[in-house]
Amino acid sequence: MRNPAISLKDLDISYGDTKVVRDVGFDVAPGESFALVGESGSGKSTVLKAIAGLAPDWTGEISVLGKPRGHGTDRAFSKTCQMVFQDPYASLHPRKTIDTVLSEPLAIHGIGRRSEKVVEMLGAVGLDQRFRFRFPHQLSGGQRQRVAIARALMLEPKVMLLDEPTSALDVSVQAEILNLLKRLRREQGLTYLMVTHNLPVVSFMCDRMAVMNKGRIVEIAPKTALYDGSFADPYTRDLYAASGGNPDADPAGAAASESKDPA
Structure with missing residues (x-):
């Protein structure tokens, strides 16, 4: 190996x-x-x-x-290295929009082009821009897990x-x-x-x-x-x-x- x-x-x-x-x-x-x-x-x-x-x-x-x-x-x-958790209902903050959830890792690490990166990563997991400013309760379980996967990928691990x-x-x-x-x-x-x-x-x-x-x-x-x-x-x-x-x-x-x- x-x-x-x-x-x-x-x-x-x-x-x-x-x-x-x-x-x-x-x-x-x-x-x-x-x-x-x-x-x-x-x-x-x-x-x-x-x-x-x-x-x-x-x-x-x-x-x-x-x-x-x-x-x-x-x-x-x-x-x-990033982790995707079992329960998408628990792993996303209920009062934050998907845009905020995905932007946070970039903000913490001082990475720019946040808006472009959010749109790009939503597309990578099969979600279009209409999901960007929704809250987790407005998404299905599968859509929430796609967001959780996108969040894990934002820092390009x-x-x-x-x-x-x-x-x-x-x-x-x-x-x-x-x-x-x-x-x-x-x-x-x-x-x-x-x-x-x-x-x-x-x-x-x-x-x-x-x-x-x-x-x-x-x-x-x-x-x-x-x-x-x-x-x-x-x-x-x-x-x-x-x-x-x-x-x-x-x-x-x-x-x-x-x-x-x-x-």
Whole structure:
């Protein structure tokens, strides 16, 4: 592997006296889409939060694009790596227009051409200018998640952390958002680290997966294992069997192209 875009070594994460992630380590190559898979409570979202600076009590090593990650928030880091959260209803400020939401990262970092950049990024996620001065409650769930993705892209990061980015959406729009993310990765050369419990989403979006159980990684496998069942760990085999063993069971797996009408 080339120098990794994301590298974790011996990562332990605690909440108070409770250690919730133990000895996690993996590398994600530049341009790769890598999944963290597991049941609820397995620790996968906590790993993303540590990388993003939202879970400060950790030990081990985290580096992104070759730079070691410190604890807590880091303004410079935010230009390199951004996160898209699970719930678009909670991640957007209800009293701020979409224009304000998208302009804020540029203002914080002293970046100009804000109006042009907002229009450009709305177009990139499939929303036209009529959405610009609306409030989040005036948008559908899929439209809100498109705005959340646009906000994450405003600073032109190369690494995106995706925490179950479609699980809070209606099934009818999940495939559209996954197609959007897949296209943006290709067009902008992005690296994805995606948390999901949905194996068909992994088969559609990702190149490899790390399977977590009770805070530990039990197996790292290519997505081809979803088609031939060639998993080594008993927990992973059980997870695979529980999904029905069909990587195309989810609507996203069958989606051939992004919808013309924004979700």
